[in-house]
Amino acid sequence: MNDAIKPDALIVLDIGKTNAKLALIDAGGRVLAEQRRPNAVLADGPYPHHDTEGLWQWLLATCRGFAGLAEVSAIVPVTHGATAALVDRDGLVLPVLDYEARLPGVDYTVRPTFAETCSPDLPAGLNLGRQLAWLQQTYPAEFARTRHILMYPQYWAWRLGGAAAGEATSLGCHTDLWNPRTQQYSSLVERMGWRKLMPPLAPASASLGTLRAEVADATGLPRGCQVLSGIHDSNASLLRYLAQDERAGPRTVLSTGTWMIAAAFGVALDGLREDADMLANTNALGQPVACMRFMGGREFAELAGAVVEPCAIEDIERLVRRGTLALPCFAATGGPFAGRSGAIEGPPPRDGRERYALATLYCVLMTDYCLDALRATGPLAVEGSFTANPWFGPLLASLRPHQTVSYSDDASGTTCGGWMLRYRDGVPPGASSAIGPRAVAGLSAYRQRWHQALNLTEPAASLPA
Numbered sequence: 001m002n003d004a005i006k007p008d009a010l011i012v013l014d015i016g017k018t019n020a021k022l023a024l025i026d027a028g029g030r031v032l033a034e035q036r037r038p039n040a041v042l043a044d045g046p047y048p049h050h051d052t053e054g055l056w057q058w059l060l061a062t063c064r065g066f067a068g069l070a071e072v073s074a075i076v077p078v079t080h081g082a083t084a085a086l087v088d089r090d091g092l093v094l095p096v097l098d099y100e101a102r103l104p105g106v107d108y109t110v111r112p113t114f115a116e117t118c119s120p121d122l123p124a125g126l127n128l129g130r131q132l133a134w135l136q137q138t139y140p141a142e143f144a145r146t147r148h149i150l151m152y153p154q155y156w157a158w159r160l161g162g163a164a165a166g167e168a169t170s171l172g173c174h175t176d177l178w179n180p181r182t183q184q185y186s187s188l189v190e191r192m193g194w195r196k197l198m199p200p201l202a203p204a205s206a207s208l209g210t211l212r213a214e215v216a217d218a219t220g221l222p223r224g225c226q227v228l229s230g231i232h233d234s235n236a237s238l239l240r241y242l243a244q245d246e247r248a249g250p251r252t253v254l255s256t257g258t259w260m261i262a263a264a265f266g267v268a269l270d271g272l273r274e275d276a277d278m279l280a281n282t283n284a285l286g287q288p289v290a291c292m293r294f295m296g297g298r299e300f301a302e303l304a305g306a307v308v309e310p311c312a313i314e315d316i317e318r319l320v321r322r323g324t325l326a327l328p329c330f331a332a333t334g335g336p337f338a339g340r341s342g343a344i345e346g347p348p349p350r351d352g353r354e355r356y357a358l359a360t361l362y363c364v365l366m367t368d369y370c371l372d373a374l375r376a377t378g379p380l381a382v383e384g385s386f387t388a389n390p391w392f393g394p395l396l397a398s399l400r401p402h403q404t405v406s407y408s409d410d411a412s413g414t415t416c417g418g419w420m421l422r423y424r425d426g427v428p429p430g431a432s433s434a435i436g437p438r439a440v441a442g443l444s445a446y447r448q449r450w451h452q453a454l455n456l457t458e459p460a461a462s463l464p465a
Contacts, residue, residue, distance in 0.1 A: 006069070006070050006071040007026040007027065007032070007070050007071065008026065008027045008070070008071050008073055009024055009025055009026045009027065009032060009069075009070035009071065009072055009073070010024075010025060010072065010073060010074040010075065010076060010418075010419065010422045010423075011023070011024055011025075011063065011066060011072055011074075011075045011076075012025060012075075012076055012078060012414075012415050012418035012419060013059065013075060013076070013077045013078065013079075013156055013418075014078045014079075014233065014414050014415050014418065015039060015055065015077070015078070015079040015080065015152070015156070015233075016039060016079075016080055016233060016257060016258060016414070017039065017080045017257075017258040017259070018038070018039060018257075018258050018297070019036055019037070019038055019039055020036065020037050020038075020039045020055055020058070021034060021035070021036045021415070022034065022035050022036075022058075022059065022062045022063070022066070023415050023418075024066045024069060024070060024072070025415070025419045026070060027423055029416075029419060029423070031415075032066075032069050032070055033065070033066055033069055035058075035062045035065075037055075037058055039051075039055070040054060041098045041100075042095075045095050046094075046095070046139070047095070047097060047098075047101050048097070048098040048100070048101040049095030049096055049097055049098055049101075050083070050095070050096040050097075050098060052085075052092070052095070052096055052155075056159065060215070060218050060219055063219035063220070063221055064218075064219050064220050066221075067219060067220035067221050068220070071222065072221050072222065072225055073222070073224075073225060073226060073422075074207070074225060074226040074227070074228055074422050075160055075211075075221075075225060075226075075227055075228065076228040076230055076231075076418045076419075076421050076422060077152075077153040077154075077156035077157050077160075077228075077230035077231075077418075078153060078230060078231055078232075078233050078236045078414050078415070078417065078418045079152040079153045079156065079170075079230070079232070079233060080152070080232075080233055080258075080259075081128075081152070081170055081173035081174070081175075081232050081233070081234070082099040082125065082126050082127070082128050082131075082173065082174065082175065083096060083097075083099055083128070083151070083152040084096075084128055084131070084132065084149055084150060084151055084152060084155070085149075085150045085152065085155035086135065086142070086143065086146040086148075086149060086150075087146070087147060087148050087150060087155070087158065087164075088145050088146065088147045089147060093142045093143070093145045093146055094135060094139055094142050094143070096152070096155070097125060097131050097135065098125070099124060099125040099126050099128075099131065100124050100125070100126075100332065100333055101124060101125055102124060103124065103125055103130060103131065103134040105134075105137075105138075106130060106133055106134040106137060106138075107133065107137060108129070108130045108133050108134075110133070110188060110191050110192065111127070111129065111130070111176055111188065112129075112176055112186050112187050112188050114272075114274040116179055116186055116187065117175075117176050117177075117178060117179060117180070117186050117188075118180050118181075118269055118272055118279055118280035118288070119174045119175060119176045119178075119279055119280075120174060120274040120275075120276075120277055120278065120279055121274060122174060122277070122333070122334060122338075123332070123333050123334075123338060124332075124333055126174060126333055126334060127174060127175065127176045128174075128175035128176065128177060129175055129176030129177055129188050129192075130176070132149065132192070132194065133192065136192070146197055147164075147197070148164045148197055148198075148199050149194060149197045149198055150164060150166075150199070151166065151167060151170035151171060151232075152170065153167065153170055153204075153229070153230030153231055153232065154166065154167055154170070154199075154229060154230060156230065157208055157227050157228065157229055157230050158208075160211055160212065160215055160227045161208050161209045161210060161211055161212060161215075161227030162209065162212050163208035163209045163227070164199035164200075165199050165200060165201070165202040165206070165208055165229050166198050166199050166200065166201045166202070167201065167202060167203070167204055167229050167230065167231065168183065168201065168204075168282045168286055169204055169231050169232040169235035169281070169282055169283065169284055170231070170232045171185075171282070172280070172281055172282025172288070173232050173234070173235075173281055173282075174279050176188050177189055177194075178282065180269065180280040180281075180282055180288035181269070181288065183282065183286050183288075185198065202229045203229065203284070204228070204229050204230060204231035204235075204284045204421055205228060205229070205284070205421040205422070205424065206228065206229045207226040207227065207228055207229075208227050208228070208229055209226070209227060210223060210224055210225060210226060210227065211223060211225045211227060228421055228422065230418075230421075231284060231417060231418065231421065232281075233255075233414040233417075234255045234259070234261045234263070234281065234291075234414075235281060235282070235283050235284055235417070236284075236413065236414040236415075236416075236417025236418055236421075237253065237255040237383045237384065237413030237414055237416075237417055238253055238255075238263055238283055238284070238289070238417070239284055239416070239417040239420045239421070240413070240416060240417070240420065241253050241265070241381065242283060242284065242285055250264070250265055250266035250267070250376075250377045250378035251265050251266075251378035251379045251380075251381070252264045252265070252371065252374075252376040252377070252378060252379070252380045252381070252403070253265075253380075253381050253383060254367065254371075254380060254381070254382045254383065254386075255383050255384050255413060256296060256297065256382060256383060256384035256385055256386035256387070257297050257384045257385050257386075258295065258296075258297040258298055259293050259294075259295055259296065259297065259334070260293060260294055260295070260296030260297070260363065260366070260367060260370075260386070261281075261291055261292075261293040262291060262292050262293065262367070262370050262371055262374055262376060263281065263289045263290070263291045264289070264290045264291070264374050264375070264376040264377070265289065265378070266377075266378070267290040267374060267375055267376065267377075268290070269288055269290055271290070271375060272290060273373070275336075276292065276336040276373055277292060277293055277294065277334055277335050277336050277338065278290070278291065278292045278373070278374065279291050279292075279293075284417075284421075290374060291374075292336070292370045292371075292373060292374045293334060293335065293370070294328075294329070294331075294334060294335030294336065294337075294366050294370065295329075295331035295333060295334050295335055296363045296366065296367070296386070297385065297386075298330070298331040299328075299329060299330040299331050299342075299359075299362065299363065299366075300359045300360075300362070300363050301359075302330040302331070302342070302359075303326055303330060303355060303358055303359035303362055304352075304355050304356045304359040305352060305355045307352055308352070308356060309351070309352030309353050309355070309356055310353070310356055310390075311353040311354065311356040311357040311360070311391070312353065313391065313438065313440070315353045315354050315356070315357040316357045316360065316361060316391060316395070316440060317440055317441065318354070318357075319349070319354060319357050319358055319361060320361070320440055320441070320442050320443055320446045321441075321442065322346055322347050323345075323346045323347075323446070323449065324344065324345070324346040324347050324348065324349065324354075324358060325344065325345040325346055325446075325449065325450050325453055326342065326343075326344055326358050326359070326361065326362040327340075327342065327343045327344070327345060327450070327453055327454060328340055328342060328362075328366065328454070329341075329342050330342035330362075335366075336369070336370065336373065337454070344358070345453060357391075360389060360391050360392055360395070361395070361446075363386070363392060364392060364395045364396050364399065365447055365450050367396060368396060368399045368400060368447065369451075369456075371400065371403070376403070377402075377403070378403065379403065379404045379405075379406065380396075380400070380403045380404065380405045380406070381406050381407075381408060381432060382396075382405065382406065382407050382408065382435075383408045383413035384408075384413055384414075387407040387408060387409075391438065393405050393407050393435035394435055394436060394437055394438030395437075395438055395440065395443065396435075397435050397436060397437040397438070398437035398438055398439060398440065398443060399443065399444070399447060401437065404434065405434070405435045406432040406433060406434050406435055407432065407433050407435055408432055409432065409433060
């Protein structure tokens, strides 16, 4: 291809908890190429950790393939939260800890209050501050060599371009490190002596410079290719909605994938409940957003089974008539019912289609519960992988007639958000399609039985804050 006619484009590095993706997207939002791979957690080394070297080699090889398709002017990292890298001048001083790993013997009595951070007390390493405290206590020599504590998107930006930065969307994601009301570091950072390790803050859209020369040479990308600071993935999904007219009133975005995260614009932080896995995230504009979440993608997979067989509406109707209930929870971490063991009440599903139907009903009821508990109002936009489920949105709309439900036509809101960091004046790719309710006889009563089985004697929206 002649260089003169190559389109301008960027590469979004999108690292989710389960899978990683590289997408080459032109200035108009058209996806020119895309590659995926599993995001493995390795068991070798001192503790479960992310395969950063495997991701790096895959990134270099994939970028070599992309280099001939467009004039790549920027790379932007988008990653899951609750993850940080400890680096010195040469690279990692310790492997990047998996947030689901156990942290035996950690002393975390210095944890700030929920009132300060709006960051709930979560298991394993889902509070990044607990991870850092454990690493400091368990590996003091290596921790002492640390020059920078980098949030995960900024680790990849640093590896690509060499500049170190901090960024609020990852710092403000149930880390205990951030005060969402003041948009400053929490008291924990000073108390633990970590402030000197935190690099200067930069907006998610900021250019941190250009590619390292050796990276440009290894990939064939232009040496002038900009490296953007990057963003937390759920906040990337919110970007297209931040540009909407605030006069339109409250609205809610449901980001779906491994995690189901409901973000309610306009909901006061004072109503958040720590025991329900509610939290305040910080969006790309530096504003706190009330959120609630559960590990929906992980739980769906557990209920649907290893061989996923999509169901028909008749399978859902049959389970509702039989009263088969899936009661939380089916993931080891996170959500308003963390610590409960998942169970199936009533006649169990008989085949793959009924397992898919039960998984769908479960995620609909969990989402409905979270939206009520969060006091979410206004139009509800569903982003991410659950838009591929033909029944999730219609059943949710049936239970929530007071909220207009729509599906984003872009199945990856995270990738779109990464694109918008570079092309802020462009029209986001994809659109939203309104989802009409799908009436299922007995669905409201089925929801009531689910609540009763969980001893939820009051509607979630009326529970005390």
